[in-house]
Amino acid sequence: MDLDAVIYELEKIFDKKNINYNEPMKNHTSFRVGGPADIFIIPEKTWQVISAIKLFKEHNIPFFIMGNGTNIVVRDGGFKGAVIKLTSLNNISVEGNKIKAQSGAFLSNVSMEALKNSLKGMEFASGIPGTVGGAVTMNAGAYGPEIKDVIESAVLCDYDGNLFCFNRDELELSYRHSIVQSGNYIVLEAVFALEKGDSTAIRSRMEELNRRRADKQPLNYPSAGSTFKRPEGYFAGKLIEDAGLKGYSIGGAKVSEKHAGFIINYNNATAKDIIELIKKVQEIVNEKFGVLLEPEIKIIGEE
Ligand SMILES: Cc1cc2nc3c(=O)[nH]c(=O)nc-3n(C[C@H](O)[C@H](O)[C@H](O)COP(=O)(O)OP(=O)(O)OC[C@H]3O[C@@H](n4cnc5c(N)ncnc54)[C@H](O)[C@@H]3O)c2cc1C
Known part of the structure; x- marks a missing residue:
């Protein structure tokens, strides 16, 4: 990929303030992990999104679209290509x-x-x-x-x-x-x-649901919510708990003791810690119960 040519064109589409290079993705994910994205753009207009993806396609630059980064893990080697964050298109x-x-x-x-x-x-x-x-x-x-x-x-x-x-x-x-x-x-x-x-x-229903969330979920630690999808006929959190994995940790990543369905970044975890823990949980739950847990979160980037 010819990054210099792409950057030249990108700077015609975007204001300098909306483009960053080598942007640490840990600043943009709720898990607080992830290496740098070569190019990181925050469009303010829909036409900018369209112009940017056309440009990336034309130059064979891989790109990734993100919202608030609350359901993704970016690997520690970062994203080779462009990340397009859409949170400024928010009308x-x-x-x-x-x-x-x-x-x-x-x-x-x-x-x-x-x-x-x-x-x-x-x-x-x-x-x-x-x-x-x-x-x-x-x-x-x-x-x-x-x-x-x-x-x-x-x-x-x-x-x-x-x-x-x-x-x-x-x-x-x-x-x-x-x-x-x-x-x-x-x-x-x-x-x-x-x-x-x-x-x-309406207000009291919102308050009730948010109370339930705060009671049951480890909201004071970085995470991406439920790590795994609900397998047919089971609850992921219950299977993980029954497998004895509550509190199990690899590096700085841990299966939450409050809700086993959440993996949390409890102590400066790397993406590698989180991904290894996901694999370990899958392996042990599969061994004990014959159920293969499928991650709900999306994993992107380079190791
Ligand atoms: C504490 C916590 C609690 C959560 N609770 C819930 C819950 O109760 N229910 C639930 O469903 N989820 C929950 N989540 C997960 C997450 O918030 C949801 O999946 C949310 O919809 C992801 O939105 P996002 O903008 O952060 O997406 P991102 O994480 O940025 O992206 C998620 C996926 O969507 C794609 N994407 C994002 N925006 C676009 C776009 N405009 N066009 C095309 N693709 C796009 C990305 O490429 C990626 O594949 C929780 C997460 C956390 C951290």
Whole structure:
């Protein structure tokens, strides 16, 4: 890849303040691990996202789209290529019972906007620390409801910069999965269709769910939430606990004693510590119960 030529073109698309080089990804992931990205850009306009991916494709530069980095581990060798962080595309607007949000808007802000407008349905999302783009990609959910239950449509673009408006069915949302993952799309915005509700009830549901979260989850340590997907017929956390792995650690990564479904960075973990611990947990749970746990978190970058 000819990085110099790409950087020359990139600086025509972006303000200097929106481009960083050799940016430590540990500053952008909730796990607080990850080596540097060669190029790190924060677009403020949708056209910049499209121009950048076209440029990267043309020059064969690998790129990775991220929201708030709350479901990823970047390996210690960093990302050879470009990381595009979408959190500055964060406009939210409300029309009647619908909320339109750009991909980088935080779910917590979308939920607050719903509350302000007495719209119910987004309460489950108020404590999920990701963005709209990450949540659509992952079909994020909590305490029953998931994105699939509230989304009406989303604007996506493919890696050639073609735009599509997909309705809910076309998004192929299923447990922690969507067409965004399998079809290599980028989420640009989403429309959520909610129902009129009572703001006091909406607020108290949010507070109740966030209390439950704080009671059960190790929120005072860096993590990426639940490490593994829920295997059919089981709960990952219960299997890990029953395998005697609560508190098990490798380097600075540990299976949380508060919630075995979470691996936490409890003491300056490296990505390597986390990934080795994931493998160890998979191995032991598989040995004891014959269940192969599949990571929910996405692992990227070089060792
Ligand atoms: C403390 C904690 C609690 C959590 N609780 C929950 C929970 O209750 N329920 C739940 O479902 N998740 C939970 N998570 C995980 C995480 O917050 C969600 O998966 C969230 O939706 C990820 O959003 P993000 O913006 O951080 O995505 P990122 O971590 O930045 O990215 C995740 C994936 O989505 C892709 N992606 C992100 N944005 C886009 C885009 N615009 N277009 C295309 N691809 C994109 C990335 O390439 C990556 O593959 C939790 C995480 C933490 C740290």
